[in-house]
Amino acid sequence: MAEPNWLIDFPAMDDESLRAFNRAIDEAYRAFTRTYGAAIEDAFTPLLRLMVWFEQLLLGAPWWLVILAVAALAYGASRGWRLVALVVASFLLIGYLGMWEDTMRTMAMISVCTLIAVVVGIPIGILLSRSDRLKAAVVPVLDVMQTMPSFVYLIPVVMLLGLGKVPGLMAVVVYAIPPVIRLTDLGIRLVDKEVLEATDAFGASPWQRLWGVQVPLALPNIMAGVNQTIMMALAMVVVASMIGVKGLGQPVLRAVTNQYFAMGVLNGLAVVMLAIIFDRVTQSYGRRLQRYRDETR
Amino acid sequence: MRRADRTPPADAAAGEDKIIIRDLYKIFGPNPAGVLPLVREQGVGKTELLERHGHVLGLDDISMTVRAGDVHVVMGLSGSGKSTLIRHLNRLIDPTAGSILIDGAEVTALSGAALRHFRRHRASMVFQRFALHPHRTVLGNVAYGLRVQGLGRRAAEDRARVWIERVGLTGFEQRYPAALSGGMQQRVGLARALATDCDILLMDEAFSALDPLIRTDMQDVLLTLQGELKKTIVFITHDLDEALRIGDRIAILRDGAVVQEGTTPEIVMRPADAYIADFVKDINRARVLRVKAVTSAEIKGARGAVLSAQATLEEALTFFHEDPSGRRPVHVAERGVVGSVGLPEILRAIERPNVGPSDARASVLTS
Incomplete structure (x- = not known):
């Protein structure tokens, strides 16, 4: 075999070594999966229960009760009837077009994913805002999480946990959590230094300062993060249908593979409607938490 | 000027030494302790310290005594160190060297819970740009110090209402700061500071951001309240008229050092040097x-x-x-x-x- 000219051809690893390299990584991960897979799956059982319970609740309840509940939520968040009308109309249309069950499954998934992302993401964001060194270490990880093609997330979670709800949940949360972390950190860092100085001058403890001043004043940014997280979760929930997550993603996937144009568009529009509802409800809730900003007479 | 050669009792009566500052230095920079000897022993000045050693001399050997019940004004132009000085009294800034005794207790030694207790119960503060909590109502702001002290919401708000009335803001309890004018916001700031019942009030250019008419108004409010409350007030200002109007004693700061300290008539009638003489020459005696x-x-x-x-x-x-x-x-x-x-x-x-x-x-x- 002639010696390859490295000036012309890139001096790449030969195929044999590359295969060995990839295999070594896969083997190592498989070994990890065999050793810890069961334990990790057990650790996620409570989450699985929560999700199954919520999904059954939405599917088991009569459709009008669900619409009523979501409408009540929309009213509570916005104190306005326009949002309520939008919610009711969207759900009636979704139901009429036969997508009720899939929509309920997706809604359950998104709600639980968002809940987890917020519960995990806000404390991480708070920690980042308190330490520049921690932030320098975590931000690159968040960058990778946000730019890595979303399909790639599916591989390790499937290897670890197989097909189903929990791996889907993990993939969605990992994909969707960066915005809430970033914007919590940003929001807290942007809180007026003079207001914080005054807070210190009155002898507030770090806890009183965090929950009484920093988090409330960071809310506009935190809410923007939650909002983005929801939108990213909705996008990922379609991708996650590839690993067996039921809901609106599966008909979309079927429509793609079979070229069912109408079916794809309708289910896609149902995702859009869910997105709009989640967006409007969280936004108006966020605005109501910051009423003080409107009062400038 | 009275020197502090004794420790006053814990509950100083009017006229007793309340706050005693001794040999206080503050140097900003990467290694304050390292350059301290240059300033303290070799008399290196502010300019030389900055140009040759890259440190900023914030406070230069401050010694000052504030008597209980006095309005003690600290006056100086911007950059004279007056805001740095007042922040040492409740340790928003830590000194490089020196001692601050308040009722005989060393404030520079406080930390953690003891420092929080001191800030909650001993010294409250009013800020130049109000620094109110924008997400709390007037009532919530005035009650804040009491809530931090651990008082229940109901009790804190009841006491807050009393102070809101004292500063003339009755009817505005449920408004947010953004809805108030500067003068009204500072009334909230004053009520917030008074509500905690601390015996020391630190006022950092509290009225400097207000229009002249409103400023005079607020000075009247303060003087009226002080006539009754007899708090020990440290008042920072760059405005000589304000200093002369409300101060029992005045300390004049320049480049982080005290140039003169005395009563209003002493400063006006016997200025210590040309700098102060120049300061006071145009005032209406x-x-x-x-x-x-x-x-x-x-x-x-x-x-x-x-x-x-x-x-x-x-x-x-x-x-x-x-x-x-x-x-x-x-x-x-x-x-x-x-x-x-x-x-x-x-x-x-x-x-x-x-x-x-x-x-x-x-x-x-x-x-």
């Missing part, structure tokens, strides 16, 4: 000096209308329209007639120091 400053203890021979010791010399002049040669008795609120004053003393006090009568006349003629 008749308006800032009070009868108290020129009163003599002699009561005999005084006749006619009784003057208040708190009246300005300008106000006092009208009492001499008839019978300019006579002496008028001087009255202090709690103690009755304490002395008397005559026109010559008043006129002497109103004259500019270091400027002869002939010069004064000449400048009047030429201007």
Whole structure:
């Protein structure tokens, strides 16, 4: 075999070594999966229960009760009837077009994913805002999480946990959590230094300062993060249908593979409607938490 | 000036030494402790420290005593270190070296819970740009210090309402700060600081951001409340008129060092150096000096209308329209007639120091 000219051809690893390299990584991960897979799956059982319970609740309840509940939520968040009308109309249309069950499954998934992302993401964001060194270490990880093609997330979670709800949940949360972390950190860092100085001058403890001043004043940014997280979760929930997550993603996937144009568009529009509802409800809730900003007479 | 050579009792009565600052240094930079000896032992100045050693000299050997019940004004231009100084009193800034005794306890040694307790119960603060919590109502802001102290919501709000009324904001309890004018916001800031019932009030250019008319208004509010509360107030300002109007004692800071400390009449009538003389040369002495400053203890021979010791010399002049040669008795609120004053003393006090009568006349003629 002639010696390859490295000036012309890139001096790449030969195929044999590359295969060995990839295999070594896969083997190592498989070994990890065999050793810890069961334990990790057990650790996620409570989450699985929560999700199954919520999904059954939405599917088991009569459709009008669900619409009523979501409408009540929309009213509570916005104190306005326009949002309520939008919610009711969207759900009636979704139901009429036969997508009720899939929509309920997706809604359950998104709600639980968002809940987890917020519960995990806000404390991480708070920690980042308190330490520049921690932030320098975590931000690159968040960058990778946000730019890595979303399909790639599916591989390790499937290897670890197989097909189903929990791996889907993990993939969605990992994909969707960066915005809430970033914007919590940003929001807290942007809180007026003079207001914080005054807070210190009155002898507030770090806890009183965090929950009484920093988090409330960071809310506009935190809410923007939650909002983005929801939108990213909705996008990922379609991708996650590839690993067996039921809901609106599966008909979309079927429509793609079979070229069912109408079916794809309708289910896609149902995702859009869910997105709009989640967006409007969280936004108006966020605005109501910051009423003080409107009062400038 | 009284020196601190004894430790005052924990609950200092009016006139006792309340805050004693000794040899306080603050140096900003990467290695303050390392360059401290240069300043302390070799007398390196502010400019040299910055240019040759890359450190900023914030406070340069400050020693000062604040008496209980006084309004102690710290005055200086921007960059003189006055805001840095007041932040040492509640340790928003930590000193590089030196000692701060408040009621005999070393404030520089406080940390953690003890420092929080001190800030909650001993010294409250009013800020130049108000620094109210924008997400709390007026009521929530005024109650904040009490909530931090651990008081229940109901009790804190009840006490807050009392102070909201005292600063004249009744009816605005449920408004947010953004809806209030600057003057009203600072009333909230004042009420918030007074509500905690601390015996020390730190005011950092509290009225400097307000319009002149509102500022005078707020000074009146403060003086009225102080007449009754008798708190120990450290008041930072860059405005000489304000300093003279509300201060019992005034310390003048320049480049982080005290240039002169004394009562208002001492500063105005006997400026320590050219810098201060220049500062005070244009003020209206008749308006800032009070009868108290020129009163003599002699009561005999005084006749006619009784003057208040708190009246300005300008106000006092009208009492001499008839019978300019006579002496008028001087009255202090709690103690009755304490002395008397005559026109010559008043006129002497109103004259500019270091400027002869002939010069004064000449400048009047030429201007």
